[in-house]
Amino acid sequence: MSVKVEVGAGGIPHNRILIYGLVGSLVLIYLTYLNTITGTEYFSFFGGLAAVVALLWGTDTIKHLCSYGLGTGVPSAGMIALGSGVVAALFGATTGPFAPIVTIIIAAIIGAVAGLMANAVVRMDIPVMVVSLIELAIVGAMTILGLSAMACGTFEFLGMITGEIAILGFVVQSYEFSLIGGSIIAVIFMLGAIAIQHSFNACLGPGEQQDRTLMLAAECGFLSMIPIAIISFAFIGMYAAIISLVVSIVGWLYTYKKYIELSKRDAYAWLDAQPILEPKGGA
Amino acid sequence: MSALGGPKQTGGIQPPTAMGLVLGIVLIVAALALAYFLVQMAGLIALVGIIIGGVLIAFGVHFVPVGGAPAAMGQAPGIATGVAMLAAGAGLAGLFGGAWAAPLGLGVALAGGAIGGGLLMAITCTMVNVIYVFGMGIPAASGKVDKDPITGDSFPEYKSQGTEGHGLPFISWIGGVIGGALGGLGGTLIYLQLLDVYQAQLPVILNATVEQIAPVAISLAGIFAVGMFLVNAVLAAYNITGTIEGPHDPKFKRFPRAIIAAAVASAVTGIFAIGLLQLVGVF
Numbered sequence: 001m002s003v004k005v006e007v008g009a010g011g012i013p014h015n016r017i018l019i020y021g022l023v024g025s026l027v028l029i030y031l032t033y034l035n036t037i038t039g040t041e042y043f044s045f046f047g048g049l050a051a052v053v054a055l056l057w058g059t060d061t062i063k064h065l066c067s068y069g070l071g072t073g074v075p076s077a078g079m080i081a082l083g084s085g086v087v088a089a090l091f092g093a094t095t096g097p098f099a100p101i102v103t104i105i106i107a108a109i110i111g112a113v114a115g116l117m118a119n120a121v122v123r124m125d126i127p128v129m130v131v132s133l134i135e136l137a138i139v140g141a142m143t144i145l146g147l148s149a150m151a152c153g154t155f156e157f158l159g160m161i162t163g164e165i166a167i168l169g170f171v172v173q174s175y176e177f178s179l180i181g182g183s184i185i186a187v188i189f190m191l192g193a194i195a196i197q198h199s200f201n202a203c204l205g206p207g208e209q210q211d212r213t214l215m216l217a218a219e220c221g222f223l224s225m226i227p228i229a230i231i232s233f234a235f236i237g238m239y240a241a242i243i244s245l246v247v248s249i250v251g252w253l254y255t256y257k258k259y260i261e262l263s264k265r266d267a268y269a270w271l272d273a274q275p276i277l278e279p280k281g282g283a
Numbered sequence: 284m285s286a287l288g289g290p291k292q293t294g295g296i297q298p299p300t301a302m303g304l305v306l307g308i309v310l311i312v313a314a315l316a317l318a319y320f321l322v323q324m325a326g327l328i329a330l331v332g333i334i335i336g337g338v339l340i341a342f343g344v345h346f347v348p349v350g351g352a353p354a355a356m357g358q359a360p361g362i363a364t365g366v367a368m369l370a371a372g373a374g375l376a377g378l379f380g381g382a383w384a385a386p387l388g389l390g391v392a393l394a395g396g397a398i399g400g401g402l403l404m405a406i407t408c409t410m411v412n413v414i415y416v417f418g419m420g421i422p423a424a425s426g427k428v429d430k431d432p433i434t435g436d437s438f439p440e441y442k443s444q445g446t447e448g449h450g451l452p453f454i455s456w457i458g459g460v461i462g463g464a465l466g467g468l469g470g471t472l473i474y475l476q477l478l479d480v481y482q483a484q485l486p487v488i489l490n491a492t493v494e495q496i497a498p499v500a501i502s503l504a505g506i507f508a509v510g511m512f513l514v515n516a517v518l519a520a521y522n523i524t525g526t527i528e529g530p531h532d533p534k535f536k537r538f539p540r541a542i543i544a545a546a547v548a549s550a551v552t553g554i555f556a557i558g559l560l561q562l563v564g565v566f
Contacts, residue, residue: 071525073351073365076517083513084552086506091555096566106555113310113551114514117544120303122522157563161489161499175491181498185506 011210014064018135021057022104025050025142029100032149036156041240045247047149048228050142051192052221052251058139059199059217060210065132066200070124074204077136078197084110084133085140086189090180093145094157103141111137143192144185147228150244151188152179152235160185163235177234184231191227195220207270212262219259222252296537307547314550321558325483329476330553336472337515337549341541343465344370344519347404348455348529353447357421360448360455360528362411366520367513369407370466374512376403377467378474382505385475393471400467404459408451415450423450428531433457448528458529470512473549477504477556484560507556514552515545 028050034043062077070076088110092103114137115130149155152163163178164171175181199217203209225248233241299307311334318326347369350361362369380399384392415421424441425431426448431438434453442448451459481500486493522541527534 070521071351072517072520073367073525076365076367076520079367079371079513080517083510083517086510087552087555090503090507091559094559094562098566110514110548110552110555114518114548116303116306117518117547118521121299121307121544121547122518122540123297123299124521125297175489175496176498178499180502180506183498183502183505185502186509189506189509 014060017057017060021053021060022138024053025057025146026100026104028053029142029146029149029155032153032155033097035153041153041236042243044150044153044232044236044240045225045229045244047146047151047155048221048225048244048248049146049251051146051150051195052218052225054139054142054146055192055195055199055221056214056217058136058143058196059213061132061135061139062196062200063204063208063210063213064128065126065136066204068126068128070126074201075197077132078193080114080133081136081140081196082144082189082193083140084114084137085142085192086144086185088137088141089144089148090157090185092141093148093155093160096156099155099157100142100145103145104138107137107141108134111135139196140192143196144188147188147192147224148179148185150225151184151228151232153232153240179235182234187231188228191224195224207266209262209266212259212266215255215259215262219252219255222248222255226252296540299540299543304543307543310547311550314554317554318557321561322480322484325480326557329480329557330550332476333473333511333553333556334546334549336469336476337511337545337553338542339465339469339472340370340374340512340515341519341522341545342538343373343400343462343469344516345523345527345535345538345541346458346462346465346530347373347527348408348451348459349520349523349526351526353526354449357415357419357449358446359526360423360425360450360452361526362407362451362459366523366525367517369404370516370520371513372407373400373404373463374466374470374516375509376400377463378470378505378508378512380467381471382474382501385478389475392475393468396471396474397464397468400470401460401464403467404463405456408456408459412451412456421449423452423455424448425452425455425528425531427528427533428454432531452529454531455529458531461530466512466516469515470508473511473553474504474508477507480557481560488560488563503559507552511549511552511556514548518544518548 028046031046088107091106092099095102111134115133118124119129160179165174165177203213229244229248318330348361349366350359350363353359354361355363377396377400381392381396384395422441424438431454485496519541523534
């Protein structure tokens with residue numbers, strides 16, 4: 001094996017990842033709407049895939065933002081992303097079929113305000129701050145909306161707050177056995193936050209390679225999908241939940257294997273104790 | 284990681300830009316007007332409560348001795364982790380305390396939140412010093428001041444060369460407890476305001492009793508309080524660029540900037556949280 005590195009320090013340009021992430025997560029979230037159209041629940045797993053795509057984009061954004069030396073650590077960027085994202089996602093969810101689009105708009109507004117405050121009032125004066133916080137808020141919102149849609153089969157608010165429970169053979173409508181009423185949303189919040197903040201935090205440093213970082217982001221995303229798939233047994237049909245679980249586990253196994261391969265590749269590249277390479281792409 | 288730019292580390296405190304201040308005032312006024320328009324007086328009071336809560340959180344973060352990675356190596360004073368983690372810990376502990384006491388009235392609930400957050404920080408600070416003193420064998424010494432403002436202990440004799448101080452001096456311990464209490468108080472205030480709004484609106488929209496919608500109202504208020512808490516805490520963390528020793532640190536004087544930023548961010552996220560239920564059933 002040669003010490004050749006396929007993807008350079010720059011890797012895929014950030015703007016291309018931004019477009020893929022935005023369009024990809026929007027399309028994948030809308031694919032869960034097939035549940036409503038066809039009257040089934042088999043398309044729920046697309047919500048999880050939307051979250052994975054959003055997380056890939058968010059990881060690259062965090063890499064972009066944190067290259068400016070915030071001084072607060074990488075996890076803080078993930079926390080502000082999910083913190084502003086959860087408000088946008090649940091507000092957007094109340095608009096029925098328009099939920100994903102409204103979510104993106106609201107998240108962009110909240111992110112822009114946070115970014116402007118950080119730059120103009122707190123005086124961080126970081127050129128990419130406003131754009132990055134807008135992107136991160138959208139990523140956080142899409143992650144929460146996607147994982148919520150995966151757990152309960154719909155991204156609509158009324159579907160998230162109503163659940164059904166069978167008591168002695170009678171099916172009873174209840175607000176308590178629902179995604180929001182059961183506070184599953186808090187679990188989704190933390191699963192999303194851990195997934196978004198871990199990858200770049202784990203991979204940063206002189207030998208950081210974009211493909212390895214993004215593969216870890218996808219792996220974290222699929223790992224977060226697994227508990228959501230298990231939770232979804234409570235809200236959607238047995239077979240639909242099994243499909244979600246299989247998709248999550250297969251995705252996780254594949255990305256984990258690839259990530260270990262990429263880690264070994266990068267570890268091998270350091271065997272000859274080379275001087276530290278300063279990456280060119282800005283990270 | 285290379286420092287390619289980032290916040291300017293100048294000696295003085297850079298004041299907020301005029302554009303930032305004007306934008307902030309406009310946004311706060313617009314949010315207050317919108318709150319009054321949507322939910323009348325109750326909405327206005329709730330939003331004012333949310334803004335006060337956000338300001339308390341941002342102010343509280345400045346008291347907490349955040350050491351970051353250097354503190355983990357005993358090269359800087361403070362607790363060895365980032366603001367996002369500390370604030371989340373103190374704030375969530377406070378929020379749990381306050382939410383538990385919510386049925387007992389506003390005063391008891393706020394006191395419960397403050398004590399919850401303060402208690403968590405007191406335990407954390409004590410155990411941090413136990414580990415520093417008995418585990419790592421380092422005395423507590425601040426690098427920013429010569430004498431502890433409360434006990435009068437002198438620091439320079441105990442400070443190791445090449446460090447900025449180490450351990451957790453008494454003033455930092457006090458700061459941590461005050462910060463935790465303020466954070467818990469702010470988080471609980473946001474939670475209680477949102478809970479009031481949802482408990483008034485949800486029964487009307489869903490045609491159900493207050494008991495039936497309680498899980499949904501509590502869960503929504505809780506997750507939004509957590510989200511807003513993290514947004515405010517991260518903005519405050521940006522203000523102190525990551526680390527601070529406590530109220531005696533020169534960086535503490537920067538707090539007015541964080542208060543403005545937190546007020547605006549809370550107003551904008553708060554208006555979406557208050558207006559959440561306005562669109563339910565429209566689409």
